[in-house]
Every structure is written in structure tokens, then in C-alpha cells.
Amino acid sequence: MELKGKIAAITGASGGIGEQLARLLVKEGATVVLLARREEELMRVRQEIGSACYVYKLDVSDEKMVADVFARISQEVGDVDILVNNAGFGIFKTFEEASLQEVKAMFSVNVFGLVACTKAVLPAMKKRSSGHIVNIASLAGKIATPKSSAYSATKHAVLAFSNSLRMELAISGIYVTAVNPGPIRTDFFNIADKSGTYVKSVERYMLRPEYVAACIVKAIKRNKREINLPRWMSVGPLMFALLPRVFEKLAGTALNKK
Template sequence: MSLQGKRVLVTGGARGIGLATAKLFEAEGADVAIWALHPESIEEVRPQFRRPIVGQALDIGDFDAVRQAYRTLREELGPVDILVNNAGYTLTTRFLEEDPAYWERVVSTNLWGVVYTTQTVLPDMLEAGSGSIINVVSDAGRVGMQGEAMYAASKGGVMAFSKSIAQEFAKRGVRVNCVSPGPTRTRILEENSEHGDAGKLIERMVRRIPMRRIAEPEEVAQTIVFFASDASSHITGQVLSVSGGLTMV
């Protein structure tokens, strides 16, 4: 699955699935850029890469910030060949205890961030006549998840958006697919696990996994790189779960 010389942008690339993905792309020969919310998180991970990376701190829920960051990225790296929309946000909470500010942050990051980044990067892919967009969604968006109502809604929206974009631009050489992790060993999962009700919900979810374990970030990264490579050259508009059999749809 060599990706020698490809230019890759990974949002949420400073930790968890995003970091594992960025490192695997680099190992496959790609030139990597990562976007993250906090500049210090980018600086913390730079030593984990063998070659220099382009790292930018921004809120992907801000359309103007996305467009400005991409203009800067193009100047430093060039137009992006592969876009991985990985950045996400959620808390495991009960719906009736949530407030509109929380809902807005979830939707802004998980749905609008994907829309803004895709519309910004897509013209370069169309001009090149090729490109791959991989959106990291969630099995919560496929089948629902207790304690994750707004997260599930936002990720379900990304799946519908991805299929629509895949249909619209397939004939112009751009492929769009979704990787749908189940519970994965990330900082967000660990932080949520420390809170009473959330921890119990997560424990219950893990017990339902046929393989009886959560995924490692590297296992999800392998699937993302597959969708970016020529190994999946005739695949678009698909959602692939990496969940140990938690969902089989």
C-alpha cells in the first residue's frame, strides 16, 4: 500500500486514531500534515515522526479558519491528495442532562468540520483528477448508542454526506469512504471511563463486543490507509466498521 510522495492531511492528528494514522502514512512514504485544536499537542508529537510534518492548530468548526489554514498548508506542502477527517468530540452523557452549548460543539466539530474541510480541499483533488477522502465516523452513527445521542446524530450525518459526495464526484476521480470504529483505546474513551455513569455505559458496550476487547488506534489506522491506497481503487461510498464485530450491518 505504498503512498510514496502523496500529500496527506489528517485532522485531529495529534492523538489517538489520528496520530496512529499520520504515523502510518509517514511509514508508507507520504508527506504528512496534521491539524489539531491545541498547538502544544502538535509540538508534543513532532518527535514521533521521522521527517518534518506540517502542524497547524485550529478549530475545524470555524470555516474561515479552515480556509486560511489550508492556504498556508498549500504553500508549505502543496495541494492535498488524501484527506482524513478524523477530528471529533463527544462526552458519554444522558440526553436530558445535556445543554445546547454541548450539542453545538458536538455538531460543529463532528459534522460541520467535515463539511468545511471537504469543501476546502476538494477543488484541488478535482483539478488533479484524483483523490481520496476518508471520514472517520462511528458505529454509534450506524445503530445508535446509549449516552451518545448527539454524537450518533452527527456521525450519521457524516455517513450520509460521504455517500452523497462519493456519488457526485466518483466520475471525476475522487473516492470517499468512511471508517467506522467501535470502542477504541483513545484518550476520550479513557477520560469518559473515569466518570461513574459514563464508565458503566462503556463497560456495558465492551461486554457486547464479540471479540471481547476494544480496538487499538493502529488497527483503525490500517483500515484508513487501505482506503487511501490503490488497494481500494474501485471502492467508494462505503462504510466499514472496525469494531470487533460489535455491529454487523
């Protein structure tokens, strides 16, 4: 895909992957729509990037707000060519410790928010027979780990949704990319891992958001169906699929360090 002149909407664009992705897409000549709940942070990002950015406050868990905001984007900026469903959060607790409210909140943002945003842009993409939807999932969606039962479940759902949608749109000219990163050095862990235990155990393996964003831009250009980051971590899901009992026995202790 040629990115110059395209309109790219990014949820969760107030920091981390979303912010870095916005910076790269603007350099590629795209017009970027920044979406997040923290409007003041969106304004900071726009000020730093320049005039090729539009800012809209959005809580993806609010279905009506999603519909209204994307309708405004279509009228005020234009139809979205690239949607990056990046908004999401996790809470690392055992299932027993996690409240039902926390579980519902993760599904509301990570799954139903992603679905609502996709629903909002898909009709116009189908009319034009072109578009690209990028869903930020996680390697946690391929390997469920201790203390992240609900979070892993949301990312399993994102992967299943992405795979099914990709097949439904196979001859439509619309592409769907699933991105499965490992741990990334962002504010995500301020909520997910308040104790700091998990961060300490995986700090040496943590990805930089700039690197992840660059990989996503390449995937959009090449219409890739899925990317796993870092690549060596994709060995884990393969081992889990082939030898689940052995994997759980060998890796269980390490994966429990959250």
C-alpha cells in the same frame, strides 16, 4: 492508491487514531500534515516521527480558521492528496441531561468541521482529478444508542454526507471512504464517559488505535468505500435494519450501560 509522495492532511492528529495514522503514512512515503488544537502535542508527534511532518494548529469548528490554514498548507506544503477527517468528540448523556451548548459543540466539530475541511481541499482535487477523502464516522452512526442521541446524530450525518459526496464524485477520480469503528482505546472517553461506566462494560471489546490506523491505510490503498471495525460488530447494524424492534428489546439494556 500509491502513497509515496502524496500529501496527507489529518485532523485530530495530536493523539489516538490520528497520531497512529500519521506514523504509518510517513512509513509509506507520504508527507503528513498534522492538524489539531493542541499544538504542543502536534509538536511532540512531529518530533517522534521525523522531518516528513508539518504542523498547523487548527480548530475545525472555526470556519475562517479552516479556510486560512488550508490555504497556507497549499502554499507552503502543496495541495492535499489525502484528507482524513478524524477530529471529533462525544458526550454520553441522555438527551434531557445534555445541554444545547454541548449538542451544538458536537455538531460544530463532528459535522460542520468535517464539511469545512472537505470544502477546503475539494476544488484542488477536482482540478487534478485525483484525491481521497476519509471520514471517520462510527458504528454509532448506524445504530443509535441510549445516552448518545446527539453524538449518534452527528455520525449519522457524517455517513449521509460521505455517501452522497461519493456519488457526486463517482467519475471525478476522487474517492470517499467512511470508517465506522466501535469503541477505541483513546482519550475520547476522557470526555465522553467521565464516570468510566461505559468503558468498564466494553473494555474487552475496545480496539487499539494502531489497528484502526492500519485498516485505514489499507482502505486508502484499495479505494474502499466503507470499513466497519471490528468486522463482527457490523452484524449489529444489519440486525437493527432487519429487526429494529427485536434488536432494541434485546440490546436495549446492554446499550444503556454508559
